[in-house]
Amino acid sequence: MSKIFMFDALRAATDEEMEKDLTVCVIGEDVGHYGGSYKVTKDLHSKYGDLRVLDTPIAENSFTGMAIGAAITGLRPIVEGMNMSFLLLAFNQISNNAGMLRYTSGGNFTLPLVIRGPGGVGRQLGAEHSQRLEAYFQAIPGLKIVACSTPYNAKGLLKSAIRDNNPVVFFEHVLLYNLQEEIPEEEYLLPLNKAEVVRSGKDITILTYSRMRHHVIQALPTLLKEGYDPEVIDLISLKPLDIDSISVSVRKTHKVLIVEECMKTAGIGAELIAQINEYLFDELDAPVVRLSSQDIPTPYNGSLEQATVIQPSQIIDSVKNIIISSKAITT
Known part of the structure; x- marks a missing residue:
């Protein structure tokens, strides 16, 4: 057992899955050289290269759409929203493409896609950065939605989400990243559909x-x-x-x-x-x-x-x- 922060647990899950599976990649704003706004992807670009940990322009609709296309063609993208509120700009792509394409293609396409990032009410982040979007996305058919709450379940759930063949919206609370907990050093997975x-x-x-x-x-x-x-x-x-x-x-x-x-x-x-x-x-x-x-x-x-x-x-x-x-x- 080792005691780690939640952001480190999420980073470890991403690192382990990228090492295990060459199709896993990370896409988002400042996920590469900066290491993510809450350091979930810190130093991963130096290990996996700038194409597997891809820094994008400030264009949520575009890079989310790109990730959906990548998922259809065989990759397993992880999209980080620097703040989940920003992904409202990609709502069309998430709803009309990520949620629907497996169904509207008659099952010809799978969408192994994770959309993750910080959300919830922080400490004086202002209205635009304190939105709770889980109810927005809950109404979209075809999505799975997960909310982690501890370092232990954050790691096990994210690994399962990355391996899932459906789009998963993965909510992390902005005030829980510095939460510490002892978690097993050996690999473990947690089910996405269980309380x-x-x-x-x-x-x-x-x-x-x-x-x-x-x-x-x-x-x-x-x-x-x-x-x-x-x-x-x-x-x-x-x-x-x-x-x-x-x-x-x-x-x-x-x-x-x-x-x-x-x-x-x-x-x-x-x-x-x-x-x-x-x-x-x-x-x-x-x-x-x-x-x-x-x-x-x-x-x-x-x-x-x-x-x-x-x-x-x-x-x-x-x-x-x-x-x-x-x-x-x-x-």
């Missing part, structure tokens, strides 16, 4: 992902001290949602709290509520509650920015309220 039970419990199911996993963990000591026993599930796979794992938990706890950084309107939480109500309505002792970011552009002001994102104290209060209200309903 992780972070903590088993019997009182309530807390569904979360990305940075909010850590806010939930911060809330746990207080909840445990006060006698509550929550089960915590990191979704990891945002598309498809692992409804099987969610179902097992809900049938045990009968109560659900969703904690996300996504916007409340049409966010990941909204889709979760729809599926839980569709498949598990009779298992619920209380309505599903979601804690989501406010539906406003993220403020630059630090205090206002913090107020838009869910905090551990809100998670604690919500767990208590749901359990108390469910007892009142059932009695």
